[in-house]
Amino acid sequence: MAQEYRIVLANAGKIDPASLDDYLNAGGYKSLEKVRTMSAKELIDLVRSSKLRGRGGAGFNAGMKWGFVPETAPETYVVCNLDEGEPGTYKDRTIVEADPHLLLEGMAICAHAIRSKQGYIYCRGEYPFVVDHLNRAIEQAKQSGQLGDFNIEVRMGGGAYVCGEETALIESIEGHRGEPRFKPPFPGVAGLWGKPTVVNNVETFANLPAIVKNGSEWFASIGSPNYPGTKVFTLTGDVVNRRPFEVPTNTTIRELIFDLGGGIPNGKAFKAVQIGGTSGAFIPEHLLDTPLDFDSMRDAGITLGTGAVFVMDETRDMVDVVTRIAKFFEHESCGKCNPCREGTFRSYELMKKIKTGQATPSDVENLSTLSKVMTKACLCGLGQAAPTPILTTLEHFSDDYKRRLLAAIS
Amino acid sequence: MTNSIGELEKDSRCIFVIGSNPTDNHPVIGMKIKKNVLYNGAKLIVADARYTDLASIADVYLPHLPGSDVALLNAMMNVIIAEGLADQAFIEENTEGYEEMAKVVSSYTPEYAETITGVPADDIRKAARLYAQSGPAAICYAMGLTQHSTGTDNVKSVCNLAMLTGNLGRPGTGVDPLRGQNNVQGACDMGGLPNVYTGYQAVTNEAARAKFEEAWQVKLPDQNGLTLTETINKAHHGDIKALFVLGENPMMSDPDLHHVEAALKHLDFLVVEDIFLTETAQLADVVLPGACFAEKDGTFSNTERRVQRVRKAASAPGQARPDWEILCDLATRMGYPMSYASSEEIFKEITSLTPSYAGMTYARLEGKGLQWPCPTIEHPGTPYLHKDGKFSRGKGAFSAIEYKPPFELPDEEYPIVLTTGRSLFHYHTGTMTRRCQALDEHVPEAKLEVHPELADKLSIIEGERVRLSTRRGSIEITAHVTERIVPNVVFMPFHFTEAAANWLTQSDLLDPVAKIPEYKVSAARIEKL
Amino acid sequence: MIRLTINGREVEAPRGSTLLQACQLNGIEIPTLCYDPDLRLAGSCRMCIVECKNRPLFLASCVAPAEEGMVIETHSDQIMQARRVILELLAARHDFSCQTCDKNGDCTFQDYCYEYGIKESSFEDGGRRIYTVDDPNPFLERDYNKCIMCTRCVRACEEITVARAINVENRGHHSKIAVAFDGYLEDSPCVFCGQCVMVCPTGALTSKVSAGQGRAFEVDRVLTTCTYCGTGCTLELNVKDDRVVGVSSNREEEWSPVNKGALCVKGRFGWDFINSPDRLTTPLIKENGEFREASWDEALDLVAQRLQEVKDQHGPDSLAMFTSARVTNEENYLAQKFTRAVLGTNNVDHCARL
Ligand SMILES: Cc1cc2nc3c(=O)[nH]c(=O)nc-3n(C[C@H](O)[C@H](O)[C@H](O)COP(=O)(O)O)c2cc1C
Ligand code: SF4
Numbered sequence A: 001m002a003q004e005y006r007i008v009l010a011n012a013g014k015i016d017p018a019s020l021d022d023y024l025n026a027g028g029y030k031s032l033e034k035v036r037t038m039s040a041k042e043l044i045d046l047v048r049s050s051k052l053r054g055r056g057g058a059g060f061n062a063g064m065k066w067g068f069v070p071e072t073a074p075e076t077y078v079v080c081n082l083d084e085g086e087p088g089t090y091k092d093r094t095i096v097e098a099d100p101h102l103l104l105e106g107m108a109i110c111a112h113a114i115r116s117k118q119g120y121i122y123c124r125g126e127y128p129f130v131v132d133h134l135n136r137a138i139e140q141a142k143q144s145g146q147l148g149d150f151n152i153e154v155r156m157g158g159g160a161y162v163c164g165e166e167t168a169l170i171e172s173i174e175g176h177r178g179e180p181r182f183k184p185p186f187p188g189v190a191g192l193w194g195k196p197t198v199v200n201n202v203e204t205f206a207n208l209p210a211i212v213k214n215g216s217e218w219f220a221s222i223g224s225p226n227y228p229g230t231k232v233f234t235l236t237g238d239v240v241n242r243r244p245f246e247v248p249t250n251t252t253i254r255e256l257i258f259d260l261g262g263g264i265p266n267g268k269a270f271k272a273v274q275i276g277g278t279s280g281a282f283i284p285e286h287l288l289d290t291p292l293d294f295d296s297m298r299d300a301g302i303t304l305g306t307g308a309v310f311v312m313d314e315t316r317d318m319v320d321v322v323t324r325i326a327k328f329f330e331h332e333s334c335g336k337c338n339p340c341r342e343g344t345f346r347s348y349e350l351m352k353k354i355k356t357g358q359a360t361p362s363d364v365e366n367l368s369t370l371s372k373v374m375t376k377a378c379l380c381g382l383g384q385a386a387p388t389p390i391l392t393t394l395e396h397f398s399d400d401y402k403r404r405l406l407a408a409i410s
Numbered sequence B: 001m002t003n004s005i006g007e008l009e010k011d012s013r014c015i016f017v018i019g020s021n022p023t024d025n026h027p028v029i030g031m032k033i034k035k036n037v038l039y040n041g042a043k044l045i046v047a048d049a050r051y052t053d054l055a056s057i058a059d060v061y062l063p064h065l066p067g068s069d070v071a072l073l074n075a076m077m078n079v080i081i082a083e084g085l086a087d088q089a090f091i092e093e094n095t096e097g098y099e100e101m102a103k104v105v106s107s108y109t110p111e112y113a114e115t116i117t118g119v120p121a122d123d124i125r126k127a128a129r130l131y132a133q134s135g136p137a138a139i140c141y142a143m144g145l146t147q148h149s150t151g152t153d154n155v156k157s158v159c160n161l162a163m164l165t166g167n168l169g170r171p172g173t174g175v176d177p178l179r180g181q182n183n184v185q186g187a188c189d190m191g192g193l194p195n196v197y198t199g200y201q202a203v204t205n206e207a208a209r210a211k212f213e214e215a216w217q218v219k220l221p222d223q224n225g226l227t228l229t230e231t232i233n234k235a236h237h238g239d240i241k242a243l244f245v246l247g248e249n250p251m252m253s254d255p256d257l258h259h260v261e262a263a264l265k266h267l268d269f270l271v272v273e274d275i276f277l278t279e280t281a282q283l284a285d286v287v288l289p290g291a292c293f294a295e296k297d298g299t300f301s302n303t304e305r306r307v308q309r310v311r312k313a314a315s316a317p318g319q320a321r322p323d324w325e326i327l328c329d330l331a332t333r334m335g336y337p338m339s340y341a342s343s344e345e346i347f348k349e350i351t352s353l354t355p356s357y358a359g360m361t362y363a364r365l366e367g368k369g370l371q372w373p374c375p376t377i378e379h380p381g382t383p384y385l386h387k388d389g390k391f392s393r394g395k396g397a398f399s400a401i402e403y404k405p406p407f408e409l410p411d412e413e414y415p416i417v418l419t420t421g422r423s424l425f426h427y428h429t430g431t432m433t434r435r436c437q438a439l440d441e442h443v444p445e446a447k448l449e450v451h452p453e454l455a456d457k458l459s460i461i462e463g464e465r466v467r468l469s470t471r472r473g474s475i476e477i478t479a480h481v482t483e484r485i486v487p488n489v490v491f492m493p494f495h496f497t498e499a500a501a502n503w504l505t506q507s508d509l510l511d512p513v514a515k516i517p518e519y520k521v522s523a524a525r526i527e528k529l
Numbered sequence C: 001m002i003r004l005t006i007n008g009r010e011v012e013a014p015r016g017s018t019l020l021q022a023c024q025l026n027g028i029e030i031p032t033l034c035y036d037p038d039l040r041l042a043g044s045c046r047m048c049i050v051e052c053k054n055r056p057l058f059l060a061s062c063v064a065p066a067e068e069g070m071v072i073e074t075h076s077d078q079i080m081q082a083r084r085v086i087l088e089l090l091a092a093r094h095d096f097s098c099q100t101c102d103k104n105g106d107c108t109f110q111d112y113c114y115e116y117g118i119k120e121s122s123f124e125d126g127g128r129r130i131y132t133v134d135d136p137n138p139f140l141e142r143d144y145n146k147c148i149m150c151t152r153c154v155r156a157c158e159e160i161t162v163a164r165a166i167n168v169e170n171r172g173h174h175s176k177i178a179v180a181f182d183g184y185l186e187d188s189p190c191v192f193c194g195q196c197v198m199v200c201p202t203g204a205l206t207s208k209v210s211a212g213q214g215r216a217f218e219v220d221r222v223l224t225t226c227t228y229c230g231t232g233c234t235l236e237l238n239v240k241d242d243r244v245v246g247v248s249s250n251r252e253e254e255w256s257p258v259n260k261g262a263l264c265v266k267g268r269f270g271w272d273f274i275n276s277p278d279r280l281t282t283p284l285i286k287e288n289g290e291f292r293e294a295s296w297d298e299a300l301d302l303v304a305q306r307l308q309e310v311k312d313q314h315g316p317d318s319l320a321m322f323t324s325a326r327v328t329n330e331e332n333y334l335a336q337k338f339t340r341a342v343l344g345t346n347n348v349d350h351c352a353r354l
């Protein structure tokens, strides 16, 4: 029977998040003290060898990312991505609400590694209470001198989903239209105001104090070897326990839904699960034994994404669900690049056509071609991932489409 | 310009714009300056009675009263010397006359200058430091500096400032007059001036005269001739009897049009060669139709001394002919045979007589053109003058210059200062642009810019017609109330025949050296209609 | 230099080149819509995509650095298909009224549609968004029904003219090029320089002054120097049937050293005085206060005779010449030569100071 394993949520429910003393009593800010005795290089090596990989979606080795920041850069920034724009995802909020100092400590550890004096937390616009909460924690940490000369500011996002993408997020902090930049240059070389910048997810930062405290080997031994540690998943949809779970990364999808999540309510049968958020793949029954680590998932054609797990029972129609998703992307495309700006719009049109029984097989063909082009040709992750639900449902749930097409022909 | 336009886009670290509104009058240069300031971090100082587009992005804006330029510039130099920011090495090696200049300047403290210019002393200090300390610094000026009774003094002061800080002879530095018309530079280079032949060879210089007499096979006059404004005055007195006007429109462009009109009417004979029946042509005895720039071959020399090709694109209308053909024909008829197969052949004659153009040929002008001096056929041309502080005539001479007030200061009867200039959408006397459908539709009339304070005082509202008068005359014009101008000064463009500014300007008192009329300062009065 | 393989061929490119530059250097043509060598890179049209071995995504060659050892395909089936899809997506929003479009024959988008065989779009069912075409300014027509959102106009306005009059408004499929608050250019910081027209690859931005007077393939372009201010910008007069019908820019520094194709409103839109019905077409002689037409012979004989008379009666210094800051060097030279050698006086000047 699969079990939770808590690293980033270790203090959750055990300490008063509003109390710095509680955090200190639980061993807080000890890791930060420890890294101050280390050189930047030692710290980066430690994080690199822990194999901690980004928890914001792209799964990039965190230590390696920090290593891209030129050692001689006079000005660098640490940015925490708390945009959490994925519908159905609330893991970052959960972490920050339960244990805000954990994030601050993680960011300060990163700051030591890249010699940064200034950090930003880019917080989702819909989370104003989280901003207050964070500001209080920052104030406490500053007053008590925990952060040293590292300064952290919270910036509120404007509510656009694409602003979670790291370069759009940077543009947004700079006060520009929230549009992604092309990469390279990556933020590690030229980020905020053109200066080297590390952007990490909340959960990525939150793992750092434990890694520093317990060592890289300890962390690397948890879960799957290539994507070690834990991952916080938020369960939604047709599942009994709709709440966040932190599990080791070798847990399988089936274990997560059926052991921890309690299975499908009301005696219904499982149909599909979408993992990774709105742009996640739709996974059928036969892939449920895939472990929840980045590489195993990728090999199965699934992106781990942010850790949203949306479970669907047998009553759900995939065309309905995907049409709604297509509408979401049509609305959220920033409009910068052609394949996404026009493609998300036309995908939604075609999905509506299918949904209302007016589509022909050649429409489905067009949709599929368009989707494949988008995954490879779009400028940023939004456009590249937007067609995933269409492509995976066309692959695994083609009956749902065919039913509608038949209606059109008869 | 001592330097090149391109340097204003990247090399200059500070640009000091005085008496010039490049975004309206030299728009492409204005674009380059804006780019340098907004994207490449160059500093910008703007001195102008109008809050121009560039003023709005300037690091320091100096709204000095029209005619107070010398006081302003002397005060800047006062600060530079007092604070030890002068380039002593440059001064010692390359200049003379520093002591005399410094002595005069020493009494122009910023506080004293404030009383003359109306510019806060601290802003003068700020500007002086920026100009002296930012790295290569360029000064751009235009008619706003020269069209004064003290125009020559103003220009000398600007040169003083550049020499004082060693801002000459390197990319991004320089003293850059922005010439108003496409080929003013060329008209001067070609000896279209009463005192020089081509390339500024003086008519009073024996050797030069001998050279031209030899080349032209004719005896040449040895006295300087009359300037344009002097010619008009002499015509008025009856000493000038016949005048040939080639593509000029003094009945719009010259000061005090009543006086010009009387003078031209007094002539025995007036010939005008032009592309339109201009205000001046209407007074002519004979009008000759010329070809416009699109209908002939030749060259223009721009404000950075770059000689570039002009190419024939279409035939001239009707019987109109290129001016050079007409002149040849006329000379021949007057017993001096002139004949050239093409404009290129004329150009060859020019280069054979003009050292600074000697290395140019039409073939070499293809593409980028050439910037003079270009003395030999191998010479690549000269993007900036005075390289390494070397002046063509020995050392750069400082001039010690005292401030002199403009001739016509406001008084009880005419309490306001009128200043004139150009609009982005029109050109000079409007002959061409007023006949461009889109330009004329967009800006069909002259507007008098009046500050809200003054407008309030006179109870004038936006768009109201007013009477604007000076001692010369009066016109009716529409008022435009704007904070872009300082309170006691009003501005109007001079392109519009319906309300020609030059009915109001004066021509009696000229800059004693350059003979430039004081367009930028006339005492005026505004009345409600 | 670095080495890489493009379309099976080993090629070299200077370190720091983009893939697009590497291709261009080696004679391989890549279609581009948003790329403009004088403007900040956008990397947004995605027409220039190429395939790179071992990379899951296509690379936009205009912004992707060329790296040692890369194996690139620029025209593989996958890439061709992707480009066709992109063009079809654009075609679905584009108003194909080529027959009446001033850019017909000079439109990059049209060229690519031809090259990639785009006759119609598979994505047109939902119809186009219709934009109103009613900017009242007299200079430039803005028809965003033809816009392909390359943003070159926005960048030209911001980076060349530094006017920042136009921008991308709204998001996603609703995004469009607009003046702030969807207003008119006249109420914006626009200076009507037409740099946006110069860079627009389609017929979305065109000159109202030239409208309907000649398409690119019908006109000759004659490189010359602007007749207005002293900046000395280079421009091209567009000539059809011996008549100037417009102005275009040559953007090569080699041919446009001062302005690299940038112009101001006068240079770009102020050429039609050339064809004005007010132009003088014959010599005129005034008789009894009225002008009458005359032949060249008659007029010049009269001028020669009258000037000679005055010279003989009152001496050469009673004559004067105003030459001009607007005519050519050659003409100025002859004017002063005429004054000095023929009239015999140094009384020659022009309005340099005015
Ligand atoms: C459309 C889009 C939205 C994204 N939203 C988020 C987000 O809300 N939170 C997040 O941490 N990363 C998000 N990302 C991923 C970020 O771009 C970036 O990879 C991440 O913040 C890096 O942190 P990590 O290395 O710690 O995962 C998003 C990416 C895309 C393409
Ligand atoms: S893929 Fe979509 S969201 Fe990303 S840059 Fe392109 S238009 Fe914007």
Ligand code: SF4
Binding pocket: C153, C156, C157, C158, C161, C163, C164, C165, C166, C185, C189, C190, C191, C192, C193, C194, C195, C196, C197
């Ligand atoms: S005409 Fe010039 S200023 Fe106006 S929008 Fe176009 S580029 Fe910008």
Ligand code: SF4
Binding pocket: C146, C147, C148, C149, C150, C151, C152, C153, C154, C177, C196, C199, C200, C201, C202, C204, C205
């Ligand atoms: S108007 Fe022209 S230049 Fe501007 S985005 Fe549209 S197609 Fe591109």
Ligand code: SF4
Binding pocket: B026, B027, B028, B029, C226, C227, C228, C229, C230, C231, C232, C233, C259, C262, C263, C264, C265, C266, C267, C268
């Ligand atoms: S285009 Fe404009 S800036 Fe350029 S020379 Fe002509 S008038 Fe001057």
Ligand code: FES
Binding pocket: C031, C032, C033, C034, C035, C042, C043, C044, C045, C046, C047, C048, C049, C060, C061, C062, C063
């Ligand atoms: S040309 Fe490269 S993305 Fe547009």
